[in-house]
Amino acid sequence: MSVIVPLKIGSVVCKNNLVLAPMAGITDSPFRVLCLRGGAGLVCAEMVSAHALHYGNAKSGRMLQVNSKEHPVSMQIFGADEQTIREAAQNAQRAGADIIDLNAGCPVKKINKAGAGCVLMKDEVKLGRLLEAAVKAVKIPVTLKTRIALNHHEFLGAKLAKLAENCGAAAVTLHARAAVDVHSGEPNVEALANACAAVKIPVIGNGGVTSATRVKEFLAAGCSGVMIGRGAVGNPFIFQDIIDELSGKNPPTHTPQKRLAIYQALIEENVAYYGERIGVNRSRKTAGYWIGGFPNAAEVRGKFVRLDTLAEIQALFADVLNKLM
Numbered sequence: 075m076s077v078i079v080p081l082k083i084g085s086v087v088c089k090n091n092l093v094l095a096p097m098a099g100i101t102d103s104p105f106r107v108l109c110l111r112g113g114a115g116l117v118c119a120e121m122v123s124a125h126a127l128h129y130g131n132a133k134s135g136r137m138l139q140v141n142s143k144e145h146p147v148s149m150q151i152f153g154a155d156e157q158t159i160r161e162a163a164q165n166a167q168r169a170g171a172d173i174i175d176l177n178a179g180c181p182v183k184k185i186n187k188a189g190a191g192c193v194l195m196k197d198e199v200k201l202g203r204l205l206e207a208a209v210k211a212v213k214i215p216v217t218l219k220t221r222i223a224l225n226h227h228e229f230l231g232a233k234l235a236k237l238a239e240n241c242g243a244a245a246v247t248l249h250a251r252a253a254v255d256v257h258s259g260e261p262n263v264e265a266l267a268n269a270c271a272a273v274k275i276p277v278i279g280n281g282g283v284t285s286a287t288r289v290k291e292f293l294a295a296g297c298s299g300v301m302i303g304r305g306a307v308g309n310p311f312i313f314q315d316i317i318d319e320l321s322g323k324n325p326p327t328h329t330p331q332k333r334l335a336i337y338q339a340l341i342e343e344n345v346a347y348y349g350e351r352i353g354v355n356r357s358r359k360t361a362g363y364w365i366g367g368f369p370n371a372a373e374v375r376g377k378f379v380r381l382d383t384l385a386e387i388q389a390l391f392a393d394v395l396n397k398l399m
């Protein structure tokens with residue numbers, strides 16, 4: 075029997091239990107659309123400041139925008155104040171989010187100094203109030219993203235998962251690393267298992283997942299879903315690759331042709347979302363990553379970075395793909 079099953083978060087049913095992690099500067103709308111095409115059951119938007127939204131910051135407001143092609147999507151908010159969290163949750167709901175996620179795991183100093191992110195892990199009363207404020211403010215499910223621990227001595231995952239459940243959260247995501255480790259080191263699967271055993275709401279396990287084996291390990295530990303962050307950055311189709319592998323299909327092949335096709339799809343999404351000038355410009359930054367692995371790749375990259383329109387790029391890629399056949 076497959077371990078890849080639908081994931082139910084409150085009233086939202088995701089087609090499978092593989093989730094794209096929120097990543098600031100990466101999981102914008104075009105990238106989320108691509109990950110859904112790449113098999114993700116749910117995609118999470120990069121965190122948005124409730125404080126900035128309250129003061130009408132235009133960039134933060136734009137970050138709440140949801141493309142009709144990107145459902146189900148979870149919009150993550152962060153903050154330290156009940157009123158602004160309430161407003162931010164309502165704004166995100168109005169903008170079309172399917173789920174609101176509260177961040178209580180971010181270790182970035184600037185955010186922690188403002189009383190948000192992982193510092194909330196040591197103030198259960200405040201975290202509970204923020205979570206309840208969001209839950210009461212919207213009709214859609216609210217989830218919490220936090221960590222198994224702040225340091226290596228005291229594990230908080232089970233306690234925080236229980237808190238989330240008691241405050242009405244529909245699910246909790248646990249990054250299986252301590253905040254002091256930021257994003258490095260092996261995930262602590264035992265701590266995840268303990269948290270899963272403590273609650274009835276779905277627990278989504280996160281941290282260091284780049285393979286089908288890790289997905290199986292997290293699900294066997296009791297997780298209802300598995301969240302993938304950096305593993306999706308270079309391969310937004312990692313979700314489908316894992317699904318295929320777990321269903322006994324041949325291991326995925328990452329030919330230069332396939333990478334070029336995925337890159338073109340990303341450029342098209344960027345152009346559709348940001349407009350041609352900014353969309354093409356943004357796409358150029360990762361050209362070195364995507365255009366490679368074939369004899370004249372450097373020459374193609376050189377041509378690519380001088381192109382300004384999507385039509386020119388499509389023509390160049392069509393020519394390259396034709397020659398690679």
Ligand SMILES: Cc1cc2nc3c(=O)[nH]c(=O)nc-3n(C[C@H](O)[C@H](O)[C@H](O)COP(=O)(O)O)c2cc1C
Pocket residue numbers: 095096097098099100119120121150177179180219249257280281282283301302303304305
């Ligand atoms: C560049 C980057 C930006 C991130 N931004 C966020 C964020 O906005 N909100 C959040 O909850 N976590 C954020 N994270 C943490 C990820 O969601 C995830 O928990 C972490 O990368 C571990 O998963 P992984 O090992 O699969 O990458 C970020 C991580 C990275 C690498």
